[in-house]
Amino acid sequence: MIPFSILRADFRRLWAGAFILSILIMAATALNITVSLEERAMRLGSARAAEPFDLIVGAPGSETQLVLSSVFLQPALLPLLPAHYSQRLEQHPLVAWSAPLAFGDFYLEMPIIGTTGTLITQGGQRPLAAGHPFSAPFEAVVGFSTGLKVGETIKPLHGQFGQEGAHAHDKIIYTVVGMLPKQNNAWDKAILVPIETIWHVHDIEEDSRHDDDDPDIAVEDHPYQNLAHKTGVSAIVVKPKSVAGAYQLRTQFRSGNSIAVFPAEVLTRLYGLLGNVRHLLSVIAWGTQLLVGLCVILVAVVHVNQRKRQIAALRAFGAPRHALFIVVWFEFVTLVLAGIAAGMLLGYWAAQIISTQIAAQSGFALPVEMATEDWWNMLQWLVIATAASLAPAALIYRHSPAQALRD
Amino acid sequence: MPILELKDISVSYPNCDAPVLQLPRLQIGQGEAVAILGPSGSGKTTLVSIISGLEYPATGSVCWDGINLNTLPEAQKDQWRAENIGLVMQDFHLYPGLSAFENILLPARFRYWHLPRELKRKASDLLDRIDVHTGARPIEKLSRGEMQRVAVARALLMSPPVLIADEPTASLDVTNGEQVIELLLDLVKEQQMTLLAVTHDRRLAGRMTRCLTLENGRLIKDGVNETERDFT
Numbered sequence: 001m002i003p004f005s006i007l008r009a010d011f012r013r014l015w016a017g018a019f020i021l022s023i024l025i026m027a028a029t030a031l032n033i034t035v036s037l038e039e040r041a042m043r044l045g046s047a048r049a050a051e052p053f054d055l056i057v058g059a060p061g062s063e064t065q066l067v068l069s070s071v072f073l074q075p076a077l078l079p080l081l082p083a084h085y086s087q088r089l090e091q092h093p094l095v096a097w098s099a100p101l102a103f104g105d106f107y108l109e110m111p112i113i114g115t116t117g118t119l120i121t122q123g124g125q126r127p128l129a130a131g132h133p134f135s136a137p138f139e140a141v142v143g144f145s146t147g148l149k150v151g152e153t154i155k156p157l158h159g160q161f162g163q164e165g166a167h168a169h170d171k172i173i174y175t176v177v178g179m180l181p182k183q184n185n186a187w188d189k190a191i192l193v194p195i196e197t198i199w200h201v202h203d204i205e206e207d208s209r210h211d212d213d214d215p216d217i218a219v220e221d222h223p224y225q226n227l228a229h230k231t232g233v234s235a236i237v238v239k240p241k242s243v244a245g246a247y248q249l250r251t252q253f254r255s256g257n258s259i260a261v262f263p264a265e266v267l268t269r270l271y272g273l274l275g276n277v278r279h280l281l282s283v284i285a286w287g288t289q290l291l292v293g294l295c296v297i298l299v300a301v302v303h304v305n306q307r308k309r310q311i312a313a314l315r316a317f318g319a320p321r322h323a324l325f326i327v328v329w330f331e332f333v334t335l336v337l338a339g340i341a342a343g344m345l346l347g348y349w350a351a352q353i354i355s356t357q358i359a360a361q362s363g364f365a366l367p368v369e370m371a372t373e374d375w376w377n378m379l380q381w382l383v384i385a386t387a388a389s390l391a392p393a394a395l396i397y398r399h400s401p402a403q404a405l406r407d
Numbered sequence: 408m409p410i411l412e413l414k415d416i417s418v419s420y421p422n423c424d425a426p427v428l429q430l431p432r433l434q435i436g437q438g439e440a441v442a443i444l445g446p447s448g449s450g451k452t453t454l455v456s457i458i459s460g461l462e463y464p465a466t467g468s469v470c471w472d473g474i475n476l477n478t479l480p481e482a483q484k485d486q487w488r489a490e491n492i493g494l495v496m497q498d499f500h501l502y503p504g505l506s507a508f509e510n511i512l513l514p515a516r517f518r519y520w521h522l523p524r525e526l527k528r529k530a531s532d533l534l535d536r537i538d539v540h541t542g543a544r545p546i547e548k549l550s551r552g553e554m555q556r557v558a559v560a561r562a563l564l565m566s567p568p569v570l571i572a573d574e575p576t577a578s579l580d581v582t583n584g585e586q587v588i589e590l591l592l593d594l595v596k597e598q599q600m601t602l603l604a605v606t607h608d609r610r611l612a613g614r615m616t617r618c619l620t621l622e623n624g625r626l627i628k629d630g631v632n633e634t635e636r637d638f639t
């Protein structure tokens with residue numbers, strides 16, 4: 001009943017318009033998909049990154065900064081907590097294991113973090129990808145994506161390379177003895193060394209500074225100067241034995257000279273703040289889709305009106321109305337479906353690219369995953385588009401075949 | 408026994424007060440070849456629309472072989488037209504992008520899921536007959552004469568009992584016009600069709616068995632082969 005030759009001829013004749021229309025639909029769909037995928041990727045990615053960190057204890061200051069620095073290894077000035085907190089936590093009856101973190105040194109833009117073997121094995125539970133945990137000063141365990149191999153050596157830089165005050169610790173050389181398994185977060189690019197070595201290095205550092213005749217390079221100018229103090233820790237990662245214990249620990253270490261936070265909670269709060277931005281983004285994406293939808297309907301109506309005479313003539317020659325209706329409808333649906341399908345692929349692909357870029361820059365994995373929600377979303381669009389295409393096609397029923405005979 | 412019978416037909420448009428067509432009575436017999444003549448605006452095209460069921464008259468009845476078109480629902484009327492009337496329109500209305508062959512088959516394609524092989528054979532016979540050998544070339548790249556002949560062939564594909572043509576030679580030069588006239592008349596004679604042709608062309612009118620002349624929507628002359636008047 002439906003002459004496919006007509007469809008082929010129409011698409012060939014009107015390909016430019018059809019192409020532009022499907023590109024529009026594709027772009028709007030892709031934008032929508034990408035926004036939704038990236039938004040979810042951010043939630044998933046940070047939730048996963050925060051997973052190993054049940055509780056973090058630090059010196060009084062910004063809770064958000066404490067979480068961002070320890071979970072995402074974002075370089076920032078963190079006030080230091082005296083080292084005895086770490087000892088107290090290690091021996092605490094509610095704690096399964098805990099480990100101190102000391103930030104401040106870098107090697108080729110990768111953070112060097114002072115800690116203990118406990119963190120490396122996550123309290124003896126995590127096997128390494130290669131080698132073994134450090135057992136002597138100046139040994140290092142590297143993240144999976146540092147590009148360093150067991151046996152290589154590292155000359156650390158205090159402060160990030162290129163930053164004011166950055167300088168090499170000339171006499172210090174670490175040897176890589178182990179590699180962490182892949183975690184898909186900032187820790188893949190971290191270099192873990194014994195925290196005592198960090199303290200020691202900065203001792204030497206301070207001594208040599210005092211010998212220097214150059215008072216201009218004051219230690220105080222340095223953003224990480226606090227680390228120069230002996231035996232301070234930037235944060236302490238705590239694995240409580242139980243959930244109840246976690247809450248008790250938080251209360252205990254919240255008072256006085258330390259703060260204790262659940263990273264998951266802080267991140268949730270952060271997302272609450274970002275909520276408006278996310279909402280705005282999705283409104284923009286939906287608005288775009290709506291505009292494109294209106295544009296498509298407009299084009300469709302104009303198009304059907306332009307073909308009035310052609311369609312009327314086909315009827316005069318004996319084509320049934322319903323067949324003409326199906327032809328016109330089918331043409332629109334094909335366009336719209338092609339646009340949406342291409343848009344989904346493009347959106348997914350764009351989200352992957354964006355995630356890969358972000359991961360490459362920040363080491364923070366944004367897992368792009370299609371959820372049932374997305375499929376429903378698309379299904380909904382398909383149904384709307386299919387139904388909306390009925391409207392212009394239905395115009396055919398209103399055209400009189402006598403129009404074909406008149407100019 | 409008339410094949411077509413019009414009674415008390417009156418057609419008017421909302422923005423004109425006088426009816427554009429008024430025919431108290433008109434009968435056309437099976438196998439007649441009728442020319443419809445008349446000055447521009449006299450209602451010829453309107454008459455074609457009415458008798459082919461494309462338009463409803465305000466009053467009166469159009470009966471083909473006992474079937475009153477006015478009472479047929481739209482869809483059935485389309486079906487009836489597809490089976491009984493071959494239409495040739497003044498501006499062809501060929502489908503762009505399709506070859507001559509596909510254009511001839513197009514109306515039939517809307518009617519069949521699977522086009523019968525005889526129809527395809529008939530389409531290529533018709534192409535031979537009208538002497539159009541343009542292969543897969545799209546119809547819009549054909550000459551006007553070729554297009555006109557393809558339009559005639561399309562009307563004949565289903566061997567309809569009636570052929571209605573609105574100015575089938577108007578846009579053609581003398582040679583092409585004559586060719587089309589010959590073709591029409593030959594085919595009509597062969598298939599014993601009833602032919603109704605609106606025309607300004609005296610050569611065509613002269614070859615018909617009967618001439619109707621309209622003026623201001625009224626039939627002012629109905630006679631055999633009267634083509635003396637010069638319509639411009």
Ligand SMILES: Nc1ncnc2c1ncn2[C@@H]1O[C@H](COP(=O)(O)OP(=O)(O)OP(=O)(O)O)[C@@H](O)[C@H]1O
Nearest residue numbers: 420422423427445446447448449450451452453454
């Ligand atoms: N849709 C319409 N609305 C109003 N008036 C119309 C309409 N269609 C046709 N008419 C008028 O009806 C009259 C008859 O028109 P018709 O097309 O039948 O003339 P015609 O004899 O075929 O003329 P031509 O030789 O120029 O083709 C004309 O005066 C025309 O202006």
Ligand SMILES: [Mg+2]
Nearest residue numbers: 451452453573
């Ligand atoms: Mg006319």
